[in-house]
Amino acid sequence: MLESQDLKLFSIHFWYEKFQSVALKTILIEIPPILLQKLQSDESDVNIEEICPHEFVTEVKNAINTLDKNVFVKNNWHAPMDAKMFSFGNQLKVTNLDDLSLFLSASNIISEDFSTQSSIPFYIALKPWKSIHPASEFRCIVVNKVLRGITPRDWPTYYAHFKDEGPVIIETLSNFYKENIADVFPKRHYTFDVIISFPDQPCIIDFGPLNSKTNLYAFSWKEISSLFDKEVPEEVAPIFRYLDSDIGIMSRTDAIYKFANAFT
Ligand SMILES: Nc1ncnc2c1ncn2[C@@H]1O[C@H](COP(=O)(O)OP(=O)(O)OP(=O)(O)O)[C@@H](O)[C@H]1O
Ligand SMILES: [Mg+2]
Structure with missing residues (x-):
């Protein structure tokens, strides 16, 4: 994994502000400790709506709506590409909280990142889904x-x-x-x-x-x-x-x- 200085510099919460005008629009939401714990302990079935504080759930739902329910999700560094096979049509498209719960909890890439000791707050980064050629x-x-x-x-x-x-x-x-x-x-x-x-x-x-x-x-x-x-x-x-x-x-x-x- 990256050294702690690099963890910070390559984390989207650090670089996004500086490049906002030339980067894909992103909504960053800090992950609450309870969700972090579940993802770190590699629990396969995490239900965000059940376990997370109401404010977080509302913030995520609002973000998904703002992005027209067509969302691409990452953490500070990576997308859960290894969860693609669990997705509908082999696309990592998030349309609701259940999709988000599934992609985050099914991905080893995400849980490995979240298991690094770091003083950096962990985020989910939500972006508009694009059909990228x-x-x-x-x-x-x-x-x-x-x-x-x-x-x-x-x-x-x-x-x-x-x-x-x-x-x-x-x-x-x-x-x-x-x-x-x-x-x-x-x-x-x-x-x-x-x-x-x-x-x-x-x-x-x-x-x-x-x-x-x-x-x-x-x-x-x-x-x-x-x-x-x-x-x-x-x-x-x-x-x-x-x-x-x-x-x-x-x-x-x-x-x-x-x-x-x-x-x-
Ligand atoms: N907003 C988006 N909508 C749809 N697909 C996307 C979007 N952003 C990225 N992708 C697709 O997902 C792939 C992986 O995205 P991205 O490069 O952001 O992930 P990553 O985890 O940082 O990958 P890497 O480890 O290779 O750097 C991209 O190559 C692109 O095809
Ligand atoms: Mg990358």
């Missing part, structure tokens, strides 16, 4: 405060339009990073996730740590970590790495192997 999601890799890599999060999948749109994607994300993130996010090395739906400006989904456990999709940790002690001019353009041909089903390792180190 997989080709519109990117992870951006920042090393020494410079945006160095852009990778599709749907990897390795071939999208023909990346070839034509690549330069626009690079320019859009470089400008977005410089204007909104570079001078504000308080770390030297990190990742940020965005969705792009032209002609709108990119929208921040999340920030995350950059270390050997980070999912770098099209990049390898070896090539990214080699950039840590390299000084580069700030104007260096990031590399957008995508599959440039439809080569059939490819494993992640095969796909990475296909590329030589492009940073040299």
